[in-house]
Amino acid sequence: MKRVLTVLFATGFIVATLAGVSAAAYVVAGLAEKHLFPGASRLSNIIFLMLVFVMIIATLLTLAERKWSALMQDRVGPNRARIDLPGLRNRSLAGIPHILTDVLKMLTKEDFIPGTANRFLFKLGPILAFAPVFALFAVVPAGPSVTVFGHRVDMVVATPDFGVLYLLAIASLAVYGTALAGWSSNNKFALLGGVRASSQMISYEVALGLSLIGLFMAFSSLQLPAIVGELGLAGAQATGQAQYLWSSSVTLFGREVDFGLPAWGFLLQPIGFIGFFAASFAETKRAPFDVPEGESEIIGYFVEYSGMKFGMFMISEFVEVVVLAGVTTALFFGGHHLPAGNEWLANLPLMQEHGWLYGTILGTVFWVKVVFLIWVQLVIRWTFPRFRYDQIQTLGWKILLPLALVNVFVSGALVLWDPSLRALAVVGMLEIGVLVVLTMTKKAEAAEGGAHGAHGAHGHDHGHDAHGLPSHASATSSH
Numbered sequence: 001m002k003r004v005l006t007v008l009f010a011t012g013f014i015v016a017t018l019a020g021v022s023a024a025a026y027v028v029a030g031l032a033e034k035h036l037f038p039g040a041s042r043l044s045n046i047i048f049l050m051l052v053f054v055m056i057i058a059t060l061l062t063l064a065e066r067k068w069s070a071l072m073q074d075r076v077g078p079n080r081a082r083i084d085l086p087g088l089r090n091r092s093l094a095g096i097p098h099i100l101t102d103v104l105k106m107l108t109k110e111d112f113i114p115g116t117a118n119r120f121l122f123k124l125g126p127i128l129a130f131a132p133v134f135a136l137f138a139v140v141p142a143g144p145s146v147t148v149f150g151h152r153v154d155m156v157v158a159t160p161d162f163g164v165l166y167l168l169a170i171a172s173l174a175v176y177g178t179a180l181a182g183w184s185s186n187n188k189f190a191l192l193g194g195v196r197a198s199s200q201m202i203s204y205e206v207a208l209g210l211s212l213i214g215l216f217m218a219f220s221s222l223q224l225p226a227i228v229g230e231l232g233l234a235g236a237q238a239t240g241q242a243q244y245l246w247s248s249s250v251t252l253f254g255r256e257v258d259f260g261l262p263a264w265g266f267l268l269q270p271i272g273f274i275g276f277f278a279a280s281f282a283e284t285k286r287a288p289f290d291v292p293e294g295e296s297e298i299i300g301y302f303v304e305y306s307g308m309k310f311g312m313f314m315i316s317e318f319v320e321v322v323v324l325a326g327v328t329t330a331l332f333f334g335g336h337h338l339p340a341g342n343e344w345l346a347n348l349p350l351m352q353e354h355g356w357l358y359g360t361i362l363g364t365v366f367w368v369k370v371v372f373l374i375w376v377q378l379v380i381r382w383t384f385p386r387f388r389y390d391q392i393q394t395l396g397w398k399i400l401l402p403l404a405l406v407n408v409f410v411s412g413a414l415v416l417w418d419p420s421l422r423a424l425a426v427v428g429m430l431e432i433g434v435l436v437v438l439t440m441t442k443k444a445e446a447a448e449g450g451a452h453g454a455h456g457a458h459g460h461d462h463g464h465d466a467h468g469l470p471s472h473a474s475a476t477s478s479h
Contacts, residue, residue: 015368021052022143022363025155026356030148045157046138053367054137054326058318061374062102063095065318068375069382106311114185114304121184126305126312129177132170133320139166140326141225143336143363146355153355155336155363156225163223164216167327168209171283174316175201178285178292181313182301193301196389197285197292203396204279210404211275214411215331218268218421224327227265228335231346241265241334242342245425255347259340261425265332268424270431271407273332275400280328281377282396284320288384291392325373329366333373336366 025048029041063078070077081097082089113122143155160166175198182194219227219240229240238244240263247260266273282289293300302313329335338345345351351358387395414424 023360033151109307125181130316132173185304189299204282207400208279336362
């Protein structure tokens with residue numbers, strides 16, 4: 001019971017913190033537009049979205065992963081580090097001091113560079129591994145566009161016309177970081193790790209890009225804000241994932257509350273979602289795709305790095321986790337939109353009068369979805385065993401790539417046949433049903449196989465143990 005209460009308190013604290021930072025982001029952006037110059041809110045968005053949200057969440061994930069893995073494996077998590085101050089010496093403070101010790105260790109550890117390494121490229125490797133990943137979040141809308149202090153505020157850093165192509169292009173640059181880190185170290189093991197990591201990232205980038213084409217055709221846009229969509233207020237037509245495929249309304253407290261089946265990406269493109277999420281997860285090089293760094297497989301490509309250079313490789317993985325969750329939320333889970341009641345909430349007099357409050361609520365919705373997808377990634381990380389290298393390549397080239405190609409043709413035909421996207425949604429829900437049935441069937445077969453195995457183990461002659469040895473011999477050997 002104590003653990004349940006702790007989880008509930010932590011969840012409430014996280015949601016409240018996200019709401020507070022979202023409110024601060026909108027208020028500061030409005031003040032910047034009012035007192036500085038038009039477009040100044042984009043500068044404040046850089047600070048809040050990329051430096052506060054992304055970097056602080058990524059930093060806290062170094063602790064969250066330890067805590068969550070300990071919870072899954074039923075063991076004690078990080079609790080050794082202490083702060084030597086009165087009243088705090090005997091308190092673990094939920095493991096938070098471990099973050100401080102990690103930072104101090106990486107900042108003060110000796111910065112070692114191999115004597116035969118290419119010094120310039122050796123130093124450039126961690127930068128190329130971190131900077132592209134960090135820059136990806138610039139085009140992700142983290143909240144609705146609202147009016148604050150009489151000025152329009154967009155909760156996004158940049159909205160280039162090429163939209164998602166920016167994501168694919170910048171993400172591909174991270175390959176140079178891993179390749180350079182392995183090659184410039186002048187270490188044969190690091191080189192092998194870099195080649196293995198590069199081949200894995202390249203193979204999954206193909207499937208990653210193809211898995212999104214069906215979504216582009218469905219919403220006729222490459223821009224993330226357009227894919228997320230806007231509400232149909234004042235008689236306008238809702239766009240993107242803000243629209244309903246089938247809608248209705250009920251009267252609640254004298255007001256019409258809208259609800260229905262939203263046009264969220266994972267309902268329209270379940271195969272695209274699975275392909276994108278799996279390929280992106282492989283891009284992060286985390287378990288079960290951590291073969292390039294797995295000590296039992298091969299020495300990692302950053303084996304020669306120490307201090308803060310190693311820290312940049314490490315934090316870039318956690319930044320990738322946050323960015324992947326944000327991009328997946330925007331593309332497939334409606335971005336900042338609620339599954340129902342969006343128009344009802346937007347038409348409330350309080351929300352129309354205080355745009356920052358409306359933005360805070362939906363901005364919090366976006367970040368709650370992001371945190372949930374981060375949690376899903378941590379569960380996958382600590383559930384599945386590591387794939388073999390040939391299994392990783394087989395999954396990328398022989399499974400995800402053909403599925404993505406078939407999905408492109410099927411999605412294109414359905415969009416041409418029914419531009420309202422209802423036919424695409426029906427096929428998508430059928431695909432989800434098939435995946436659920438296959439999953440449950442496999443689970444039932446595994447459970448049945450385990451039961452037969454247990455029955456076989458206990459079904460030996462009474463004079464033999466589970467290994468077929470005579471029971472007295474087994475007892476003798478145990479002594």
